Structures are given as structure tokens and as C-alpha cells.
Amino acid sequence: MKEREHLIYKYLRSSKRFPHIWCxxxxxxxxxGALVRAIDGGGYxxxxxxxxxxxxxxxxxxxxxxxxxxxTTHGRALTFATGIKLANPSLKVIVVMGDGDxxxxxxxxxxxxxxxxxxxxxxxxxxxTYGMTGGQFSPTTPFGxxxxxxxxxxxxxTFDICGLAxxxxxxxxxxxxxxxxxxxxxxxxxxxxxxxxxxxxxxSHCTTYFxxxxxxxxxxxxxxxQRDNAVRVEKAEELxxxxxxxxxxxxxxxxxxxxxxxxxxxxLIAKCRLEDNAL
Amino acid sequence: MAGCRFYAGYPITPATExxxxxxxxxxKMGGVFIQMEDEIASLGAVIGASLAGxxxxxxxxxxxxxxxxxxxxxxxxxxxxxxxxxxxxxxxxTGIPTLPSQGDVMQARWGAHGDHPIIVLxxxxxxxxxxxxxxxxxxxxxxxxxxILLTDEGVAHTRESVMLPPKEKLVIEERRxxxxxxxxxxxxxxxxxxxxxxxxxxxxxxxxVTGLAHDIRGYPTTRSDxxxxxxxxxxxxxxxxxxxLQWFDSYQTEDAVVTIIAYGSVAxxxxxxxxxxxxxxxxxxxxxxxVLWPFMRYIVMKFLESSTKVLVPEMNMGQLSREVKRVNxxxxxxxxxxxxxxxxxxxxxxxxxLQDIYP
Numbered sequence: 001m002k003e004r005e006h007l008i009y010k011y012l013r014s015s016k017r018f019p020h021i022w023c024x025x026x027x028x029x030x031x032x033g034a035l036v037r038a039i040d041g042g043g044y045x046x047x048x049x050x051x052x053x054x055x056x057x058x059x060x061x062x063x064x065x066x067x068x069x070x071x072t073t074h075g076r077a078l079t080f081a082t083g084i085k086l087a088n089p090s091l092k093v094i095v096v097m098g099d100g101d102x103x104x105x106x107x108x109x110x111x112x113x114x115x116x117x118x119x120x121x122x123x124x125x126x127x128x129t130y131g132m133t134g135g136q137f138s139p140t141t142p143f144g145x146x147x148x149x150x151x152x153x154x155x156x157x158t159f160d161i162c163g164l165a166x167x168x169x170x171x172x173x174x175x176x177x178x179x180x181x182x183x184x185x186x187x188x189x190x191x192x193x194x195x196x197x198x199x200x201x202x203x204s205h206c207t208t209y210f211x212x213x214x215x216x217x218x219x220x221x222x223x224x225x226q227r228d229n230a231v232r233v234e235k236a237e238e239l240x241x242x243x244x245x246x247x248x249x250x251x252x253x254x255x256x257x258x259x260x261x262x263x264x265x266x267x268l269i270a271k272c273r274l275e276d277n278a279l
Numbered sequence: 280m281a282g283c284r285f286y287a288g289y290p291i292t293p294a295t296e297x298x299x300x301x302x303x304x305x306x307k308m309g310g311v312f313i314q315m316e317d318e319i320a321s322l323g324a325v326i327g328a329s330l331a332g333x334x335x336x337x338x339x340x341x342x343x344x345x346x347x348x349x350x351x352x353x354x355x356x357x358x359x360x361x362x363x364x365x366x367x368x369x370x371x372x373t374g375i376p377t378l379p380s381q382g383d384v385m386q387a388r389w390g391a392h393g394d395h396p397i398i399v400l401x402x403x404x405x406x407x408x409x410x411x412x413x414x415x416x417x418x419x420x421x422x423x424x425x426x427i428l429l430t431d432e433g434v435a436h437t438r439e440s441v442m443l444p445p446k447e448k449l450v451i452e453e454r455r456x457x458x459x460x461x462x463x464x465x466x467x468x469x470x471x472x473x474x475x476x477x478x479x480x481x482x483x484x485x486x487x488v489t490g491l492a493h494d495i496r497g498y499p500t501t502r503s504d505x506x507x508x509x510x511x512x513x514x515x516x517x518x519x520x521x522x523x524l525q526w527f528d529s530y531q532t533e534d535a536v537v538t539i540i541a542y543g544s545v546a547x548x549x550x551x552x553x554x555x556x557x558x559x560x561x562x563x564x565x566x567x568x569x570v571l572w573p574f575m576r577y578i579v580m581k582f583l584e585s586s587t588k589v590l591v592p593e594m595n596m597g598q599l600s601r602e603v604k605r606v607n608x609x610x611x612x613x614x615x616x617x618x619x620x621x622x623x624x625x626x627x628x629x630x631x632x633l634q635d636i637y638p
Binding site: 013017050070083084085091109265268272 | 307481488
């Protein structure tokens with residue numbers, strides 16, 4: 001308990017007007033706690049961390065913590081992050097997005113940031129709905145579900161965010177749920193350590209809207225659902241596709257090496273300068 | 280030369296040449312060039328790089344400029360310096376790639392959502408392009424605001440020789456940094472100039488940047504007193520220096536009965552038309568605007584008062600002429616000459632119009 005108090009004093013912005021905007025029982029607070037502990041555990045200077053968000057419930061997250069923080073436009077957080085990382089590669093750039101933010105309006109930026117393998121840590125908090133606007137269906141909402149914008153049932157199939165990141169070229173991809181808070185902290189810590197483009201998908205719950213839509217009324221029930229349906233990646237390898245249906249595979253899914261864009265660019269500058277001096 | 284060290288863009292004719300040159304030159308200067316996945320991303324990266332301390336720019340044409348409007352609005356609200364070049368081509372939509380037009384004059388002013396101030400500069404020659412680019416970066420850094428260089432395909436693709444001034448004669452402005460330690464720094468408070476000093480991310484001033492209406496500490500607010508003060512300051516930081524943004528050329532306007540008000544490549548045709556008309560004994564003159572927004576109403580008013588008629592030729596269906604008419608308020612007769620078919624307004628057409636309306 002003592003350690004936790006210490007972290008709050010160290011990282012929470014005392015000048016910010018509280019309370020925060022999240023509903024009681026929301027998963028974003030758990031993510032923020034895991035993120036702060038992971039950063040603290042990594043021993044980074046607060047001055048070197050840039051925390052960026054898009055729009056939505058997750059968009060408010062950087063406001064509360066004492067880093068260089070940037071709240072951008074809907075879906076475009078990764079583009080701002082790209083500019084910051086290239087302008088100053090010594091900064092640790094962390095982007096927090098929601099599922100709609102990262103894969104609907106920002107889907108294009110997401111796949112291209114992954115393709116470039118630029119040194120950005122992307123945390124996608126997936127609550128399977130547009131919470132801030134009142135529970136419309138998102139690219140990760142299950143097929144057939146009734147939501148406030150699919151009153152007759154959702155006709156669209158879902159994105160696998162981790163699969164998308166892997167295929168697009170991310171060099172580190174992991175998943176956790178907010179129920180598995182310690183694992184989440186560990187996954188975020190590893191993602192920040194990674195030099196290339198890293199993605200952590202965080203399965204979360206929107207108790208206010210999504211819970212009502214799927215018939216789970218309380219955050220406790222929703223987190224129990226996460227607990228009961230999560231499968232560690234090591235165990236998932238032994239299971240058949242049928243057994244894995246509707247399960248959440250958690251752990252490190254991808255960890256590979258590839259040259260990063262900002263390193264390649266620094267080499268390019270060195271080369272151009274050498275040639276220029278030779279002339 | 281202006282100190283730009285970051286460029287992010289997306290290919291679009293007739294602005295691609297700017298991007299290609301940047302991809303060639305910037306790495307040699309230690310600067311950053313990146314080709315992004317679209318124009319929204321381009322301006323996003325430009326704003327990010329500017330927050331990290333680099334002077335940054337992008338260039339595009341009409342369709343891409345439309346995509347950038349969301350982030351122009353963000354840069355106004357979060358007060359992030361950046362320069363955006365729009366090389367206008369025929370529209371609407373994909374329009375006529377790539378013939379000249381001046382169809383984005385109002386988009387440059389009002390395209391971005393929400394009420395916001397904007398600075399739009401308009402060159403009509405290669406040298407003015409050079410000069411206004413440097414001035415544009417200076418204004419952008421001085422006022423912490425996006426600056427738009429609005430030009431057309433005619434000017435952008437014109438090749439002409441220029442005499443560049445020696446580097447030491449150029450005035451290059453740098454961003455004002457805070458002089459107080461981080462714990463005393465209030466990101467959006469400055470009562471002296473209206474423009475708060477701006478540290479780069481990573482310099483120890485950990486502050487919050489948002490597109491939401493914010494208080495002087497940068498945190499979101501909906502309190503009307505705080506929002507009102509913010510919007511007032513965004514406007515007044517530029518309007519208080521309105522008298523410094525009066526860049527124009529006038530030619531033979533002293534005794535002109537008819538004055539042409541023109542900008543961009545049309546101003547070149549107009550100059551020729553004025554010379555030819557003078558040879559025929561017509562007392563005509565030219566006022567060439569180099570700043571379109573904020574609209575220099577007092578300068579224009581002076582010419583409206585001294586002339587019997589004013590001709591506003593434009594390669595659109597009448598955009599800046601609306602502003603001239605608004606300022607006119609019955610001072611003289613305003614005649615418009617509009618064309619939006621992808622061809623340049625020729626000196627002959629302007630001369631013909633001058634002859635028709637000459638009293």
C-alpha cells in the first residue's frame with residue numbers, strides 16, 4: 001500500500017482538477033495504473049516519456065499523469081507520435097487508443113505505423129464499443145449484437161487487433177485483460193522496452209453501455225467473464241481452433257527483430273552528410 | 280533557409296515537386312523527411328514534430344488540403360506552429376488535375392471547423408514564394424499558429440530566375456522558449472504578448488496539449504469564463520498585430536480611375552494588362568495582395584476611396600471579391616471577372632474587361 005501511494009504522488013498531476021471522467025467500474029483506470037507501474041518499473045525519466053491519446057474515453061487518460069502529454073484528434077494519435085519520434089528519437093513515445101480509435105477511424109494510420117516499424121508503443125484498450133458516444137457498435141463488437149446503432153443486430157464481422165498488428169509488421173504484439181492487471185503491467189513494460197513498433201491489446205469492459213448490451217450488469221461480472229475466458233498463449237498452443245473460439249488469448253503473441261524506421265533514418269542522415277562533405 | 284527541419288507529405292500534383300526536393304535536401308541538413316499514408320497523417324506528423332521542437336511544414340493541393348482541415352483546426356487550438364502550402368488546382372473534387380485555379384481562397388479561411396483566426400499568404404512569383412515562405416515560418420513561430428501559403432498551379436510551376444539575398448540579410452525568427460523553471464511554467468498563460476512561450480517535449484516542461492478547450496494550465500475545461508478567455512486570446516494575439524501584416528504591391532495607382540485588386544498568378548496577368556491599358560491612355564492601376572487573411576481592409580479601403588471602379592479578377596466564381604464588396608460599403612463600383620475553366624486569366628481578358636468598364 002505504501003508503494004502505491006508513493007506512485008500516485010510521483011505520477012498523478014496534482015494541479016489537475018479531479019474527479020476524472022470515467023464511469024465507476026471502468027477498466028481504463030486499471031490500465032492507467034498498470035501503465036504507470038510499468039513506466040516506474042522501467043526506471044524512465046518522466047521528461048523522456050511522451051504519452052499520446054486520440055479521442056474517446058481513453059483519450060482523457062494522459063491528462064491525469066505527469067509526463068509530456070498530448071491529446072490529439074480521433075484516430076490520428078499515431079501520426080502525431082510519428083512526428084515526435086522522428087523529431088526526437090530519444091523520447092519514449094507511448095500511444096493509448098480505443099478500439100474505434102485505432103481500428104476504425106485510425107485503421108489506416110495503425111497499419112502504416114506498424115509497417116514502418118517506427119519506435120512507438122501502442123496500447124489499444126478494447127472495450128468492444130464506442131463508450132463515450134453511447135454504445136454504438138465498433139469494429140470489435142461481436143457479430144449479431146444489438147447496440148444503440150445496430151438495433152437489429154450487428155451485421156459486421158470483427159477485427160482481430162493483434163492479428164492485424166502482426167500482419168502489418170509490428171515487432172512486438174501482446175494481449176492482456178484488465179482482470180489480469182499484473183500481466184498487463186508486464187506486457188506494457190516489455191512493449192516499452194522494444195525498440196520497434198509494439199502493440200498491447202487490452203481487453204476491457206464498458207459497464208455503462210456494453211455490459212447492458214450483453215446482459216452483464218456489473219463490472220465484477222464482466223471481469224469474471226474476462227477471467228473465465230482468457231487463455232494463456234502457452235496453453236492456447238495445445239488447444240484446437242474450436243476450443244479457442246470466443247476465448248481471449250493472453251500473453252506475448254509476437255516478438256521479433258526488424259530494423260526500425262527511426263534507426264534507418266538516422267543512418268540515412270549520416271550517409272547523406274558523409275557524401276555531402278565528400279563533394 | 281527559414282530553418283525548416285521536418286517535412287511530412289503525401290504525393291499530389293501540382294505540389295509533389297516540393298516534397299521531392301525536401302526528400303532530397305532535408306537528410307543532408309540533418310532534417311527529417313517522411314512520406315505519410317495520407318494528408319491527415321502528414322499534418323499530424325508535422326504538428327508532432329513541431330511539438331518536439333522542429334520547424335515543420337507540408338505541402339498539398341485542394342483535395343489533400345480538405346483532408347488537412349481537421350488538423351489545421353487542432354494546430355489553431357493547441358497553438359502549434361506549422362506551415363502548410365496549398366497549390367490550388369481546378370475543383371471541385373478531383374477537378375482538373377492539374378490546371379490552375381484560385382478556388383481554395385475561402386477554404387483557406389474557413390475550411391477548418393470552429394471559429395479560428397488564420398494567416399494566409401499568397402505569392403505571385405518565384406521570388407515572392409521564397410520571401411513569403413521565410414516570412415510564413417516567422418509568423419508561424421511568432422504567433423504559434425498555422426500559416427497557409429496559398430498559391431496556384433500557375434505560380435508553382437513557373438520557372439524564373441531569382442536573386443536570393445545573402446543569408447545574413449534574412450530575418451529568421453525562432454520560437455520563444457520559457458524563461459522560468461518548469462515548476463513555474465503555465466503553458467497557456469501570457470498576458471504581455473498573447474503568445475505563451477513554448478518548450479519542446481523532452482526539455483523538462485511536462486505539460487498537457489489538447490484540442491479540447493483548455494484553461495491556462497492546458498487542462499480541459501467547459502467553464503465559460505475560461506473558454507471565452509482562450510478564444511479571445513487566440514484571436515487577439517493575431518489581430519493586435521494586424522498592422523504588421525499589410526504586405527502588398529501597388530502599381531500606378533496614384534491617379535487610377537480603375538484599380539485592379541488581384542493576387543497570385545492573376546496579379547501577373549493584371550500587371551501586364553495595366554501596362555497595355557496605360558499605353559492606350561487609360562488611367563488604371565493594380566493593387567497586388569500578398570496577404571489574403573487576415574484581410575487588409577484598411578489598405579483596400581484606401582484604394583476603394585481613390586478609384587471610381589475596382590475590378591477583381593479571380594480564377595474562381597468570386598471569392599475574395601466578396602470580401603472586397605463587404606469592405607466597400609458603397610464607396611465605389613466593384614466589377615468582378617471570374618473564370619474557373621482551368622485556363623489562366625490572360626492579360627488580354629483583363630484588358631478587355633478594363634476597356635469595357637472604363638468610365
